[in-house]
Amino acid sequence: MKENKHKSTIFLLSILLILSLLTGCQSDSNAKSKQFRDGKLPNALNVSHPQLAVPVNISDYTIQIEKLRTTSPSLYQKNEHIYKAVDAWINRSLGSAEFHKVGLKSYEMAGKDGYGNVHLTGYYTPVIKARHQPTGEFKYPIYRMPAKSKGRLPSREQIYNGALAGKGLEIAYSNSLMDNFIMEVQGSAYIDFEDGTPLVFFCYGGKNGHGYSSIGRLLVEQGEIAKEDMSIQAIKNWAKNKSEKQLKALLIQNRSFVFFKPQYNAEVKGSAAVPLIANASVASDKSLVPTGSVVLVDVPLLDDDGQYRGRREVRLMVALDVGGAIKGHHFDLYLGIGDKAGKQAGYYNHFGRAWVIKP
Numbered sequence: 001m002k003e004n005k006h007k008s009t010i011f012l013l014s015i016l017l018i019l020s021l022l023t024g025c026q027s028d029s030n031a032k033s034k035q036f037r038d039g040k041l042p043n044a045l046n047v048s049h050p051q052l053a054v055p056v057n058i059s060d061y062t063i064q065i066e067k068l069r070t071t072s073p074s075l076y077q078k079n080e081h082i083y084k085a086v087d088a089w090i091n092r093s094l095g096s097a098e099f100h101k102v103g104l105k106s107y108e109m110a111g112k113d114g115y116g117n118v119h120l121t122g123y124y125t126p127v128i129k130a131r132h133q134p135t136g137e138f139k140y141p142i143y144r145m146p147a148k149s150k151g152r153l154p155s156r157e158q159i160y161n162g163a164l165a166g167k168g169l170e171i172a173y174s175n176s177l178m179d180n181f182i183m184e185v186q187g188s189a190y191i192d193f194e195d196g197t198p199l200v201f202f203c204y205g206g207k208n209g210h211g212y213s214s215i216g217r218l219l220v221e222q223g224e225i226a227k228e229d230m231s232i233q234a235i236k237n238w239a240k241n242k243s244e245k246q247l248k249a250l251l252i253q254n255r256s257f258v259f260f261k262p263q264y265n266a267e268v269k270g271s272a273a274v275p276l277i278a279n280a281s282v283a284s285d286k287s288l289v290p291t292g293s294v295v296l297v298d299v300p301l302l303d304d305d306g307q308y309r310g311r312r313e314v315r316l317m318v319a320l321d322v323g324g325a326i327k328g329h330h331f332d333l334y335l336g337i338g339d340k341a342g343k344q345a346g347y348y349n350h351f352g353r354a355w356v357i358k359p
Contacts, residue, residue: 052096052298055316060280062090064318067267067275068292075272079292082357086294086316096296096314099357106296106355111329119330120299122348123283123323124341125268126189127199128179130172140177141170142191145206145259153208157252171202171262177247178239181215182232182342184258187323188268190337202260203269210255212324218253231306232346268337270321278336283321285328289356293319297331298353306347329354 111117131138154163183189190199267275301311335341
């Protein structure tokens with residue numbers, strides 16, 4: 001089965017390569033030079049081929065802009081002329097090729113390959129069950145950031161071996177070492193203490209400064225998960241039948257460790273300190289797509305089993321977050337809170353087209 005799937009993947013990639021080459025041959029010879037490549041704005045390359053549908057998430061986008069306006073007035077003012085022009089575009093019910101009618105242009109991103117294929121991944125906010133004090137089941141500590149000191153903070157292995165024990169840094173205890181790790185990867189989580197109190201948002205509080213290694217890549221290299229099957233869900237499934245010793249043996253190979261800070265009655269926020277609305281915000285490389293930018297993204301839709309079967313939708317989104325792995329022509333789509341969003345985010349590793357909306 002895996003061999004056949006591998007052959008199918010190679011065949012599909014071959015077809016995509018041929019189509020990309022054909023598309024490149026059919027394009028205007030100057031098209032690539034007009035694309036949004038390095039953050040500098042050349043001549044406009046407006047949405048026109050093929051014609052895109054109207055964004056499906058206008059109401060979510062509007063809510064996201066309002067969140068931005070009320071929580072970060074300075075960022076809103078910096079881009080106010082763009083947001084108001086997009087509002088006019090929405091109110092006039094214009095199409096995706098008609099931004100010029102409100103004084104804007106849509107600059108197509110060159111993508112990872114120079115032919116417009118922007119890397120799209122997904123992230124979400126987990127909901128993790130925990131306790132205030134350790135129990136037999138809930139024994140895996142979640143830590144706040146230690147006070148600054150001259151010495152280097154301990155590695156993940158040292159932390160697992162008790163390097164931070166007894167220092168009063170524990171802010172919760174979960175029943176899953178893997179849940180704690182996924183929380184680190186996502187950068188935040190809601191904690192459910194299951195005691196009738198509201199969920200507590202644990203936001204990113206810092207890290208230990210050691211190098212990051214992808215456990216997904218390690219599992220592929222070790223032959224535990226096929227490369228084409230890799231996802232967060234695949235990692236969670238792999239971990240289900242593994243002992244604590246086996247899990248730690250894998251996780252300590254990533255020396256980096258993330259700390260958290262509890263926030264009560266708080267919304268999910270990105271690096272811009274603006275609450276994030278699912279399907280209306282992205283994490284970007286801010287050296288290329290600055291925080292606060294409006295982007296139009298042609299997103300491939302995945303079925304419940306994570307498969308892409310040709311369905312797509314256009315979304316109007318705002319760049320309000322960053323990520324250590326988000327470099328260049330790569331957007332990380334914020335997909336929401338909880339298991340359903342997490343399952344979808346775990347599958348996303350696809351390509352779509354994107355346009356930066358500018359005057």
